[in-house]
Amino acid sequence: AQSVTQLGSHVSVSEGALVLLRCNYSSSVPPYLFWYVQYPNQGLQLLLKYTTGATLVKGINGFEAEFKKSETSFHLTKPSAHMSDAAEYFCAVSEGEGNKLVFGAGTILRVKS
Amino acid sequence: NAGVTQTPKFRVLKTGQSMTLLCAQDMNHEYMYWYRQDPGMGLRLIHYSVGEGTTAKGEVPDGYNVSRLKKQNFLLGLESAAPSQTSVYFCASSYGLGLYNEQFFGPGTRLTVL
Numbered sequence: 001a002q003s004v005t006q007l008g009s010h011v012s013v014s015e016g017a018l019v020l021l022r023c024n025y026s027s028s029v030p031p032y033l034f035w036y037v038q039y040p041n042q043g044l045q046l047l048l049k050y051t052t053g054a055t056l057v058k059g060i061n062g063f064e065a066e067f068k069k070s071e072t073s074f075h076l077t078k079p080s081a082h083m084s085d086a087a088e089y090f091c092a093v094s095e096g097e098g099n100k101l102v103f104g105a106g107t108i109l110r111v112k113s
Numbered sequence: 114n115a116g117v118t119q120t121p122k123f124r125v126l127k128t129g130q131s132m133t134l135l136c137a138q139d140m141n142h143e144y145m146y147w148y149r150q151d152p153g154m155g156l157r158l159i160h161y162s163v164g165e166g167t168t169a170k171g172e173v174p175d176g177y178n179v180s181r182l183k184k185q186n187f188l189l190g191l192e193s194a195a196p197s198q199t200s201v202y203f204c205a206s207s208y209g210l211g212l213y214n215e216q217f218f219g220p221g222t223r224l225t226v227l
Contacts (some may be wrong), residue, residue: 009153032212043117043203043218044156051213090155094212098144098163100171101205101216103155 002027002095006104014112019078021107023065023091026072032094033074034101035065039087047089050074061085086111114139117219119204125225126194134189134222136204143209145187146171146216147179149200156203162187163209194226 007022025031032051036044048059055067065076074091088108092101120135136145143164148156158171160179168179176198178190187206191198201223205216 004155034215036218041221043220044205045218046215049213049215098146098161098169099207099209099212099214099216100146100158100161101156103157105153105155 002031002093002102004091004093004102004104006089006091006107008107009105010108010110012110012112013081015083016080019063019076019081019085019109021076021089021091021109023074023076023104024072025074025091025093027093027095033065033067034092034094035059035063035074035076036090036092037061037087038090038106044090047076081109081111083111083113085109116140117204117206117217119202119219119222121222122220123223125227126191127227128195130194131190131192132194132224133191134202134204134224136187136189136206136219137185138187138204138206138217139185140206140208140217141184142206142217143184144207144214144216145181146205146207147177147187147189148203148205149173150203150221151200159189159202194224196226198224199226200224 035047091104146161147159162181165184204219207216
């Protein structure tokens, strides 16, 4: 079975600073990877996904992620944090029959003014 | 399009009571899912369905049952609620075949079992 590890349950950055949220996966086959965002009291919204091809994936709201097979990583970045980026972020890998998602534990991003 | 909707939004149960959570999607998606979200544990899959009339167990199926009688609806039942089932429940749907297909999530149901 595949698994996802998100390093850091809480990350705090200043407004305008770089955002880096870490995700490592384990998979015996080429993975399909996703980043979702959850704003307070809402459902999950897709930020971006990696399927095949280009390893640098651009998503919504200025986020991007780079797939590094050698490091089994799919870290999420944004050059300049906004207050509106404060949310919980989940990394996930798709597996098996039913395209089930295996989620990491999540990282809560706090943006300080 | 409403996307994925869930009913109810909030519910408080007493131990031993039963209830059904309803999920509906208007995107003609083949696959549907039920997850629970607990602090520090991400989302864990309870049950899923790959088409009308089919259901399958996920990672944490004990204490739950599901039904998919119509393509657009996926019901999650708790026959005898326990405090350990206090959680936020999310329904999701996706187009179907292809691991690259993302899932679309509903707004969630917050359930408290006393």
